[in-house]
Amino acid sequence: NFVACMTAILSQMEYSHYVNYINSFQTRQDLMDFLMETFIMFKDLISKNVYPADWMLMSMVQNRVFRRAINHYAETLNKMFLNSASFELQLWNNYFHLTVAFLTQESLQLENFSNAKRMAIICKYGDMRGVIGAAIRDMWYSLGEHKIRFIPGMVGPILEMTLIPEVELRKSTIPIFFDMMQCEFQHKRNFRTFEDEIIKNLDHEVEGGRGDEEYKDLFKDILLKHCKKHHYLEKQGETFVTLVTGLLERLLDYRTVMNDENQAHSMSCTVNLLLKFVLIKLRHASGKEWKEREKGEVKD
Structure with a gap:
């Protein structure tokens, strides 16, 4: 009442x-x-x-x-x-x-x-x-100037919103991710915090049934278009987009075969997904080591 x-x-x-x-x-x-x-x-x-x-x-x-x-x-x-x-x-x-x-x-x-x-x-x-x-x-x-105070806290909620299966909503809101990338890059010269948060939340969201091929394609097209307009972010941005869309593709495959009776197919998707996570871990570890080398903290 x-x-x-x-x-x-x-x-x-x-x-x-x-x-x-x-x-x-x-x-x-x-x-x-x-x-x-x-x-x-x-x-x-x-x-x-x-x-x-x-x-x-x-x-x-x-x-x-x-x-x-x-x-x-x-x-x-x-x-x-x-x-x-x-x-x-x-x-x-x-x-x-x-x-x-x-x-x-x-x-x-x-x-x-x-x-x-x-x-x-x-x-x-x-x-x-x-x-x-x-x-x-x-x-x-x-x-x-206050945007940086919402990274990484708002990355997950914005991701959840963009995954809603409505095309115009996705087109309207996915560009927020590029703005987050720019914002963190301007403060730290990288957007590693944003990237880590996207990867962590993407796994959770796809496991919960959200995400599809259309989203993967829109995410890739929209962010690559923005990256190409900003040359200082083009290379890092393209690497990030390739990483995330590749992970999303494997997560979607894994979700599809969860109930697949073909054990060989299921195992193949599982191995591909695990390999993708290993590559992400190695990439981040390599980036950290390179940063330490620049500071003289790691010796050959």
Whole structure:
């Protein structure tokens, strides 16, 4: 009852109501506390879904209302908690985790519904994933100098979002990875932390049933295109893309043959996957040794 009443109240609020309510907080700390608590509460309600699975109408109404509220609160983040003097890391972190949870929730995965149900939802509510995905992308780019503080923490959630099987969403959000690569490279002259986090999370995501050949091809095409536009990252970027797409290909093969009765085929895929992980380990070990050699810490 509480959730339904809150949703009904929020649905009646216009833009001016949000502005007046935000302006009613007497201190910046009070406003920050409100936003923190709201983001946590929304994420909890989205993750646990208080309505039965077949109450699709209520779930979609709640999603539409929450999405509008989140967009209004995002404006407040940009206006009051973004510049160097006022930046609040945890508040922004909560925003990103909330929006990724919103986008990846089960009730918005339209490909899992019948064609009739999917079309009915799209006609009335649209595909909210694209809207929220674009908002996440824009908010990420607005971070400017603060982006490095979200690496590696946001690599996993962004990967989870890009793996959603919706082509336009993928095209819109995969470029965030290149921005992360650039960001870390500018600070460290490499993007090893980002790379390690992608590899670690990719294994987990594919094992959980996410990822497909289309994703692998898009990931490769989009990132290579960006790498070729930035010559200082072209070589390292191409090596990274080749590494990740090769790993993804083997992970997908391994997932496919998990229930394969052909033991020889299954064993072959397992060996290929293990070899890929060994090569990744060797590459990282080699990179570390080379770095130590430059410092004079390793002798021939």
